[in-house]
Amino acid sequence: MPEQSPGSRPTLEAVAARAGVSRATASRVVNGGDGVRKPLVDKVLKAVDELGYIPNHAARTLVTRRTGAVAVVIAEPETRFFSDPFFSQQIRGISKELTAHDTQLVLLLVEGPGDFDRIARYLAGGHVDGALAFSLHTDDPVPAMTRRAGIPAVYGGRPSWTADPGDQAVPYVDADNRGGARLAVQYLRDLGRRRIAHIAGPADQTSAMDRLDGYRDVLLDVDPTLVADGAFTVESGARAMAELLERRPDLDAVFAANDLMASGALRVLRERGISVPGQVALVGFDDMDSVASETDPPLTTVGQEIEGQGRLMARLLLRALDRERTGSGDVPESVITPVTLVRRASA
Amino acid sequence: MPEQSPGSRPTLEAVAARAGVSRATASRVVNGGDGVRKPLVDKVLKAVDELGYIPNHAARTLVTRRTGAVAVVIAEPETRFFSDPFFSQQIRGISKELTAHDTQLVLLLVEGPGDFDRIARYLAGGHVDGALAFSLHTDDPVPAMTRRAGIPAVYGGRPSWTADPGDQAVPYVDADNRGGARLAVQYLRDLGRRRIAHIAGPADQTSAMDRLDGYRDVLLDVDPTLVADGAFTVESGARAMAELLERRPDLDAVFAANDLMASGALRVLRERGISVPGQVALVGFDDMDSVASETDPPLTTVGQEIEGQGRLMARLLLRALDRERTGSGDVPESVITPVTLVRRASA
DNA sequence: CTGAAAGCGCTAACAT
DNA sequence: ATGTTAGCGCTTTCAG
Numbered sequence: 072m073p074e075q076s077p078g079s080r081p082t083l084e085a086v087a088a089r090a091g092v093s094r095a096t097a098s099r100v101v102n103g104g105d106g107v108r109k110p111l112v113d114k115v116l117k118a119v120d121e122l123g124y125i126p127n128h129a130a131r132t133l134v135t136r137r138t139g140a141v142a143v144v145i146a147e148p149e150t151r152f153f154s155d156p157f158f159s160q161q162i163r164g165i166s167k168e169l170t171a172h173d174t175q176l177v178l179l180l181v182e183g184p185g186d187f188d189r190i191a192r193y194l195a196g197g198h199v200d201g202a203l204a205f206s207l208h209t210d211d212p213v214p215a216m217t218r219r220a221g222i223p224a225v226y227g228g229r230p231s232w233t234a235d236p237g238d239q240a241v242p243y244v245d246a247d248n249r250g251g252a253r254l255a256v257q258y259l260r261d262l263g264r265r266r267i268a269h270i271a272g273p274a275d276q277t278s279a280m281d282r283l284d285g286y287r288d289v290l291l292d293v294d295p296t297l298v299a300d301g302a303f304t305v306e307s308g309a310r311a312m313a314e315l316l317e318r319r320p321d322l323d324a325v326f327a328a329n330d331l332m333a334s335g336a337l338r339v340l341r342e343r344g345i346s347v348p349g350q351v352a353l354v355g356f357d358d359m360d361s362v363a364s365e366t367d368p369p370l371t372t373v374g375q376e377i378e379g380q381g382r383l384m385a386r387l388l389l390r391a392l393d394r395e396r397t398g399s400g401d402v403p404e405s406v407i408t409p410v411t412l413v414r415r416a417s418a
Numbered sequence: 419m420p421e422q423s424p425g426s427r428p429t430l431e432a433v434a435a436r437a438g439v440s441r442a443t444a445s446r447v448v449n450g451g452d453g454v455r456k457p458l459v460d461k462v463l464k465a466v467d468e469l470g471y472i473p474n475h476a477a478r479t480l481v482t483r484r485t486g487a488v489a490v491v492i493a494e495p496e497t498r499f500f501s502d503p504f505f506s507q508q509i510r511g512i513s514k515e516l517t518a519h520d521t522q523l524v525l526l527l528v529e530g531p532g533d534f535d536r537i538a539r540y541l542a543g544g545h546v547d548g549a550l551a552f553s554l555h556t557d558d559p560v561p562a563m564t565r566r567a568g569i570p571a572v573y574g575g576r577p578s579w580t581a582d583p584g585d586q587a588v589p590y591v592d593a594d595n596r597g598g599a600r601l602a603v604q605y606l607r608d609l610g611r612r613r614i615a616h617i618a619g620p621a622d623q624t625s626a627m628d629r630l631d632g633y634r635d636v637l638l639d640v641d642p643t644l645v646a647d648g649a650f651t652v653e654s655g656a657r658a659m660a661e662l663l664e665r666r667p668d669l670d671a672v673f674a675a676n677d678l679m680a681s682g683a684l685r686v687l688r689e690r691g692i693s694v695p696g697q698v699a700l701v702g703f704d705d706m707d708s709v710a711s712e713t714d715p716p717l718t719t720v721g722q723e724i725e726g727q728g729r730l731m732a733r734l735l736l737r738a739l740d741r742e743r744t745g746s747g748d749v750p751e752s753v754i755t756p757v758t759l760v761r762r763a764s765a
Numbered sequence: 766c767t768g769a770a771a772g773c774g775c776t777a778a779c780a781t
Numbered sequence: 782a783t784g785t786t787a788g789c790g791c792t793t794t795c796a797g
Contacts, residue, residue, distance in 0.1 A: 130774035
């Protein structure tokens, strides 16, 4: 492989010359070689190899109007993005899927409100073919930006303003939070538990609200004293558990909206000498990697395919891009990914 | 702001026409407006605004040969990248610095050995102007790739094959691990501790080895039974602590190579009823966000500016790029960032 | 200080 | 099946 000094890279012209064909033919070969006779294909490939030819991306983009890159917009002002293993796994899934389709991932971190302008310019600047974004809030500017930029987008997590997965405006991928919650609570009830409490997540996250709804689906007209608010953190789970215990010392089960809060609850339960699952059965949500299986006892929880969700997001976007190119195919629809109950020892 | 349907965006030509100037002048204005008379500048700017003109990036790159993007190569086969808050903070720093210089961040996740080819092609394909990469191992392919691609690169963490920061071949940014370790051990000694143990990090990470070296710098000819191996995880710290306690029940201080291991050690110490810092003083390293200040007692530790390191990496790279463009300025040199002892309650 | 003109490297009609 | 040609939208000499 020849070493290149910058700015002196061989062009398609050079390849064509060396192979003794026209630039057009060389181009055809480089792009798949459809409709070029074998011997010529070989000649060109040989020239490509010998010259160490690599297509100039800018030139290609200029004429095709496709960049081969998509943006991943992370608009989490809080440090949540990186600390939350949730995101990381989704990114991994996205990265894998994009990579498999020779598409690059441009990371757009929103560091502050002023950044939206920059991001909007970037999206509109033809740098990327599409965008992926996460957990939109009611007034989130991202959808408007992608619309204005005229590029397709797919979102992770149900946007807060759509309750209906059929809403075509903003295709998203989300776990079946509500169904998962039902699964968990149903399971606790089948265990014979009658006073099943819930530690809810923050009200501004749809996943938390959907899980709460699922809980209520099963426990119609549940006593409000059985529901405590948490913030998806270990500490908040502990606090909520203490609060519940105070209000309802008679509770015999807890469904926590995520594993982090479940582990906090577990700690409090242990401190008070309450046996799990003997006296209180506990179910979490997420099946979070280094949490659910590490607690004592290990958590029974609702598992989801987080990396798969990332892959799916990417796949939906790629499909939309393909549709743009070929002018056919179906508009991407939101997908709700399935969840499963993972039985361990806590319930 | 006019909404754009894809493929119909106004060109510089349109702007020029509307402003009644030539494309050349319009271009000059768009690129800073040097040497164009005020009234014309205003006219062009007005046209830009009215038309919602955004420069076509591909066209610009094609002629300038600059992409305005840099790659961040993450070659951590392990999931370490995302789980380790270390990386996240560095990325944040990098992102901030790049953003401030209107440069985009392209994330290149290496998912497997086969990916190196793809990455190499990408780097050589003129998609990015430079590259940032992390913690190189002895046989790491990244330096060769960037060299071949003819683009400058800056690394995070001292590569395992250079002991000397003056080595110009591979400019890197790293914390003063050795100095920090000295600081920690010195401090313990000044506290009057005489049997200071060390929980070391994995031998294949230079940061771990540098910290071990620092420990030895202060405690010349230290008894090997006072050093236990860990793996930078909580669990490994706990195991190492137990091991040390068994070997050296007389120890009166521990310097752990990072906070995670220190917190594991702390747990074991507590379980055994050993008071901290009363009987055993404990110092960590990193001042890791949700760890060091949350333990009981909070950790005395060696703090470093992780985000600052990221910024610095980006800054060095940007400087190198500038040098390429202007043909002047100095070659980037490796930088060792300072560390400080953060006193809390554990020592 | 401004404009005209020449490409950057590539793809995609259109010919042949 | 292959070659010819006309741009994609922009920057940058070079003239004026």
